Amino acid sequence: KGNLVVISAPTGQGKTTFCKTLTKNFTENGMESIWFSYEVPPKEFMEFFPTGNQYLTMPRELTTGALSWIENRILESKAKFNTNIVFIDHLHFLLEMKDLAIAKNQSILLGMILRELKKIALNHDLIIFLVAHMKKKDTENQIPTIDDLRDSSFVAQESDMVMLLWRKQEGKAEKGLPPKWTNQSVLSVVKNRRT
Numbered sequence: 001k002g003n004l005v006v007i008s009a010p011t012g013q014g015k016t017t018f019c020k021t022l023t024k025n026f027t028e029n030g031m032e033s034i035w036f037s038y039e040v041p042p043k044e045f046m047e048f049f050p051t052g053n054q055y056l057t058m059p060r061e062l063t064t065g066a067l068s069w070i071e072n073r074i075l076e077s078k079a080k081f082n083t084n085i086v087f088i089d090h091l092h093f094l095l096e097m098k099d100l101a102i103a104k105n106q107s108i109l110l111g112m113i114l115r116e117l118k119k120i121a122l123n124h125d126l127i128i129f130l131v132a133h134m135k136k137k138d139t140e141n142q143i144p145t146i147d148d149l150r151d152s153s154f155v156a157q158e159s160d161m162v163m164l165l166w167r168k169q170e171g172k173a174e175k176g177l178p179p180k181w182t183n184q185s186v187l188s189v190v191k192n193r194r195t
Contacts (some may be wrong), residue, residue: 001084001125003117003193004158006091008103008132008149009165014185015131016040018165019087020048022129026085033085034077037072038062038093057081067116068158074124083126090131091155111154118158130159146190157195162191 009015016039023033034057037045041057049056053136057077063069070088086093094113095106101108114130121128132155134148144164149155156162165187173179 001127002122003127003160004121005127005129005161005163006132006155006159007129007163008134009193010134010144013167014165016089019089019129019131023087024049031085032081032083033087034074034083036062036088039089050134050171057083086126090133093135107154109154110152111158114154114158136139152185156191160193161189164188164190
């Protein structure tokens, strides 16, 4: 508890599915989670869980970019359900468009968000899993690195742990065709503040 964990992967490589699997496993071990899923509609999101929402708490409506609103929902869930694990999917939905419009530096704005999330984790004895996107890569089948995190080096610097996922391909993609993916994924812990 008190840690901020960033999970990243190339587009469509399993970030959300991995986090849902963690949620299911945490719940089966008596640990409650709250989810802020900005990419997947709630009904579609809940279809992953076979017996409905016994696995998590999820606000009915989401407000983007409002960390104080997120913190209040977390505290409400903590009081009602003893929630101590938070999933936010994904980082860029926490950027307020008005702040982005006046910001001179998007990287610093993202760094401020990461630092606030870290404070929330510490102040309320929580672990926060934050999904972050990667830059698009020009070359196929390369293993992603921490330098591939999108828009700001603060994403890695302010987090306690960074985990990267990627799917394995079957050979090389033919020119003009999408790659063929296997059912195998790799998870790499590329930063861990403790070790």
